[in-house]
Amino acid sequence: MTGAFGCIGAWVVRGLLASGERPVAFDLGDDPWRLRMLGGDDVVGRLTIVRGDIADREAVARVVGEHGVRRIVHLAAWQIPLCRQDPSRGALVNVVGTANVFEAVRAAAGRVERVVYASSAAVFGPPSAYPPGPIRDDAPPRPATHYGVYKVANEETARVYWEEHRIPSMGFRPLSVYGPGRDFGLTADPTLAMKAAVLGRPFRIRWGGGTDLIYVEDVARALLAAAASRLDGARVYNLHGASARIADVVGLIEAAWPAARGRLGHVEEPIPFPDALDDTRYQQDLGPAPPTPLADGIRKTLDEFCRLQEAGRLDARELA
């Protein structure tokens, strides 16, 4: 697994440990605090941790070779704010990094069965770029950010590795992932608002309009199902959670956590991504996997933050 210390990575690790696997966690970070937050202090002893940079081709090939890796879940990436700040390094991590993963698979000469990776709904542009209604998997990519451009490149890289080398892959396009462990990136604000609610602090979500919010555990479930699948080709799937307006998300948080009323808000400034995704193809190939309803996901997130807060384990450094 690459990016195993990240938000989605921590949930995938949790799922793998629950099914008795011992994952190899490759990440550049030196503090797996999200893993500990979600899985407890002993979690680190239950996996093999390899610190390394996805942009380092030899390091990636080495970890795949030395650990006899058979399936890869590739999540290491820079998110939108970092790609915007430094597009060159962003391309190195996101585009070259993904090519390095596929090269390592090629070098392993058939031992690695498949690559599962996170693309993003940022491959699509704003709703105004498309006919009305949820965006289907085969809608044309119109990325509005460098990050989205890099994700298009990842999908095309995967396609060419299938066509030229028969390496099967599955990529997934979530949009606004929320839930425990989400703390960084443009679309982290709804989760930060939930954390602020539990901590009794004010918080203003820095954007608005509509978005497609998916509970992080649902994303991990898709990645795990893909890793266990035997379907071939270079497949890419939209993921859908719940389409909602940010104003309504604030209302749902306040309804579930009445003490937060009046402390939360948002800026009515849309972000340049779709507000609704169609996941029919994912449901057909790997489902049925009904998404967590938004009110339930918010409740679960608040409950988990509350539990962590009471145990003195709630990491809130991003709210400082």
Ligand SMILES: NC(=O)c1ccc[n+]([C@@H]2O[C@H](COP(=O)([O-])OP(=O)(O)OC[C@H]3O[C@@H](n4cnc5c(N)ncnc54)[C@H](O)[C@@H]3O)[C@@H](O)[C@H]2O)c1
């Ligand atoms: N969070 C979302 O809303 C969302 C939406 C769509 C797609 N995605 C994609 O899902 C994947 C995981 O997202 P996340 O929210 O868990 O991100 P995250 O930022 O929480 O985690 C990313 C992880 O990758 C690691 N990493 C960064 N650069 C690295 C490098 N050069 N070498 C090795 N490791 C490196 C980081 O240390 C971190 O642990 C990413 O590919 C992201 O683009 C996320």
